[in-house]
Amino acid sequence: MADFTDKLKPRYDGAATLEAERNSSDINVDELAKHLLSRDGFLERQERVLKVLEKEKLFRKEQQMNLSRPERYHLGLARAKAIQRLVREHSWDHEDYKMAEYLNDEMSPYHLHMSMFVTTIREQGSEEQKAYWMPKILNYDIIGCYAQSELGHGSNVRGLETVAKWDQMKREFKIHSPYLTSSKWWNGAMGRTATHAIIVAQLLLPKKGSAKEYENHGPQPFIVQIRDSKTHQPFDGIVVGDIGPKYGYASMDNGYMLFDHYRVPKSAMLSRYAEVNDETGALKRRGHPAVVYGSLTFVRGQIIMHARLILARAVTIAARYCAVRRQFQDRDAVRDVDEMKVLDYPTVQIRILPLLATTFALHYTGEMMYNLYHRSRESVEKCDFEPLAELHSASSGLKSLCTMLTADGIETCRRAMGGHGYLSKPTVEGDNWMITQQVAAYLIKKMTQAVKDPNAPPKDLTDELFQYYLKNRDHRIPQNVVRGSEIDDQAIVDVFQWRTADLSYRAYQTRVVERKPWTKLMIQLHSLSRAFGEQILVTTFSNSFQTTASSLSPPTPAVLKTCFRLYSLYTLDTFASSFMLTTSIAHDSIYALQDAILALMTELRPHAVKLMDAWSIPDFLLDSALGRYDGRVYEKLYDMAHRRNPLNTVTFNPDWRSEEIVLGSGDRGRCILAKL
């Protein structure tokens, strides 16, 4: 279909523009990319797996948005299966497999099988259970899901309504859903895919010395086959299905499931830490359940590392597109100059560049979490559980903060790009506000200890900070972080730490001393958790200059320091009143923040495109005309519209007098009506 548009070019050449952007910065992108992405051979693996996926038609993304939601599940399952075949064909290891999922960039119907399902068996199954189940799992002979959350309960595991009642006569459990809200809900892969499920249910055992009364021993995991191996139909007594279309995750069959006194053998209960006695029906617990925190912390470390790449994806698109996009001439310019690149507008910079800096802030904290996890694993092996509490709190606060920064950041990038916008993958998240309450409770406990014994040997950095705070709070001098054009990096770290300590002390004061109701404090405690997370990000970023980041070739270390300052000062400005009210920062510095931020953005601006290049997000994964590496934004947008849009192959009948929709079809609109 050749036509006169084939030879048209954009008014401004996007490819030349990005080339010029790249030439104007001396950052060594390869070196920085290695610095950021060498852990576990990430870069090499990305390249290798990408080559395979790019060759397969099944993994082409450009028509995805034209599919219906049921079709998206068909496609998701087809891809999940294809990846398994590729794993075997190319002898991919588990990390390679995860890379394929990452590049494919949709929730796979097999995702839960190789994450929560296998992890739970591995961590909570007895040796015997593991010996039985693990080979089937690793071979994908069965497909598993993880059925914890319910229609009525998400975050509150203790409130789960599904029960597993012990039948002493038959030595079986009866799994049952007493209410509609007891329905398992939202659980990935359960709707159409899974053959087996981990079911978390309240364990009901007979009361000692009573034949009729039962006692609740709290939530326990059970492994249960839910569908027939041949027919793939659910067994009698189980109702299970997909919950229907939702915001995001079209390829995943999030499910619902209810049980009608469904009997499972005693061996269904995962029994590494607790087992029911055959003879007495009594529960015997063994081992330390805290070890579970360990793997949760590891998962959260991964969440931060993943969050930085998700945010980097949005910022990469925004930075490249805003460098290519031009709009309006400079208001102060003499007439008829080129229009300005929108990335040169401070109003655009203020939305994109602090987020660019945030990707690096997240990176160093993610690295720190990995290291902390590995160190604490060692103490756990020696049965020293002390470091786990600190690690768990840090990881909770950071998970909440990082996922919020990422979700907000994606939305900000999308809006900064104006009308064109882009299809951001919406991040479905649980309620980040709940997890922050645990963080605050931990900090209040630490502060209570510090007040009680301010000279005890500090067990961790929080103890050190709180003891320092208590010794100095009566003669605190609010710090200046900006003086004229000078920025004091040490003072930045100090004010973030001081704020955390002061907010912790206020929380201790209101809760422990004044005994105010917890519920009334929740907003205050949420801010405390956020401040704690921000303090970790700032401190860790600052520490990186003493260690890894300083070894890079110029100008990268200096540019990374600019990122550190921009992230910090932008956060200071956003929460200025919190820093002032905690006497962390001098008022003069607050006045100076805006000019300092403008100056930092001007410093950072020439490096924006190359800094994002270093995150090495391939075009295949970006899946965005606006964010293309080569800058051919408009060519691609037009190509997608003019040559690849199936709607344009159909001619419609726009006349309201006729019920016909497709011109000449004569179907009187019945076709579309049938789908409602």
Place this chain on the structure above:
Amino acid sequence: MADFTDKLKPRYDGAATLEAERNSSDINVDELAKHLLSRDGFLERQERVLKVLEKEKLFRKEQQMNLSRPERYHLGLARAKAIQRLVREHSWDHEDYKMAEYLNDEMSPYHLHMSMFVTTIREQGSEEQKAYWMPKILNYDIIGCYAQSELGHGSNVRGLETVAKWDQMKREFKIHSPYLTSSKWWNGAMGRTATHAIIVAQLLLPKKGSAKEYENHGPQPFIVQIRDSKTHQPFDGIVVGDIGPKYGYASMDNGYMLFDHYRVPKSAMLSRYAEVNDETGALKRRGHPAVVYGSLTFVRGQIIMHARLILARAVTIAARYCAVRRQFQDRDAVRDVDEMKVLDYPTVQIRILPLLATTFALHYTGEMMYNLYHRSRESVEKCDFEPLAELHSASSGLKSLCTMLTADGIETCRRAMGGHGYLSKPTVEGDNWMITQQVAAYLIKKMTQAVKDPNAPPKDLTDELFQYYLKNRDHRIPQNVVRGSEIDDQAIVDVFQWRTADLSYRAYQTRVVERKPWTKLMIQLHSLSRAFGEQILVTTFSNSFQTTASSLSPPTPAVLKTCFRLYSLYTLDTFASSFMLTTSIAHDSIYALQDAILALMTELRPHAVKLMDAWSIPDFLLDSALGRYDGRVYEKLYDMAHRRNPLNTVTFNPDWRSEEIVLGSGDRGRCILAKL
């Protein structure tokens, strides 16, 4: 398909819960609904049109999310046509028609025809042109669209690349797209539906005394038939189509269009305000183009009124669901009480209740804008264009602020509801930051005048404010808005106004006195525009208590006052440092804000459900299981999943060894591969 789940009930009865919520507040919902929604008979009209739409299968929404994007356009067109038939069948007037579009709640492929297309002809067409086109338009014999924005240019109309070049010999225009980025882009209804388009193009006329050189006279609108009346195919020299799937607006065919020296007659140029001379090719302008601002302002008034209903929709869903949803027991409670309604958590209240208050803040300002528009129409009729500038600026600042409040508010509500979330209709917006620059420029101009002549008779409220500010700025005493449990309503208005004046003065100082480059000021100017909009919302809300709102029966006026205070104090808290830096508010008040906000939320909480009931959003429009009027949230969620999800009628083959997707189909996955 009866099964054991048919008789299950939720653990907590949602219907009884909402009934109890409604019984616990004395607000007269009918009275408040009339107060809010009587303009142009809105409530009566909603009820009447709703009855008709509810009866038609074509308007059922529950399967919409299962359709593909091309199917959504089919459905959108079918509905647009059906509404036209209903208009005639029920003798609906234009407002009834608009109500049907509002309740149908998707962008109709006819939407532009009856908005920008007809408005442009009406306002910019000559009498002769109107006589020719209007009957065809009103009868829908032709379907129009409005082709202004281009691939390369959205907000910057002066940068449009499409040209209309006058051919003096043939007395025709040649419309041409010189670049790929000249392609008309994003224009609604253009992709597949429209037969005609308003094309905005740069008017090129021969330079006086030169046969070869041309001069650009700026953008002008042309009316052009783009598709054949019989075949609905575009004419030679025109390439037009749908731009493809996008974030939101699936039912609308946003389009692209390019021209290859496409000839149109002289009569195509809309010539009420400008006409080309047949003999000389010279342009003759007549009339005052400022009148156009009038209709833009009217549209913006409508945007605010619409924004309040869109936000009300999200808050209605959030308030009802969070009243029904229970999670966790009170941490301080003795054991085994019912779990708390999540709306009783301050962490949930702080996200929902300020937004609830915002819906009312938007209402009174929307009303004020309508009144202002009608008053200024009268002066325009008398050729007094003075009030237009004030109106235009107010409306620009408010449009930006209100759409931002709404978009952010929808997102906040969605997240406050945790995992379940809901499918929010994403609001695609242009770049709100551009429009704010105009507002700031206007305020700087006003301040410059006020400084020059501080005793001139004030022309409007802004003049009054600025003159007051200049007289008092040397002896300003920052105000206390909160003292203990007392809130000073007059002081609230004062601090919002003072902040606007002070920020205006600072902008004047940096731009006019210090002559700093505009680009460097853009962030500061954006904040100024936002502050100006917030000041209007607060002042107008406060004024309402002197007039309309006070006539309502108790406790409604008191509850509305609580809304006013909550909106104001929440905004004060969010931008605390801005209020402090402008010496608007005393530091003591900042410390007191958080407790005052908590107390206001406690006051407001019992009325939350009924306040939102008053916005009268029908379930048909809410289209949300979570937000149902009757509180039967879980029953509906389960019904949608278990009984109405087409994916559950298909059994899949989850075994990776087989390429088959649907179990027993034997299609080896070819079906889905063919769609890629």
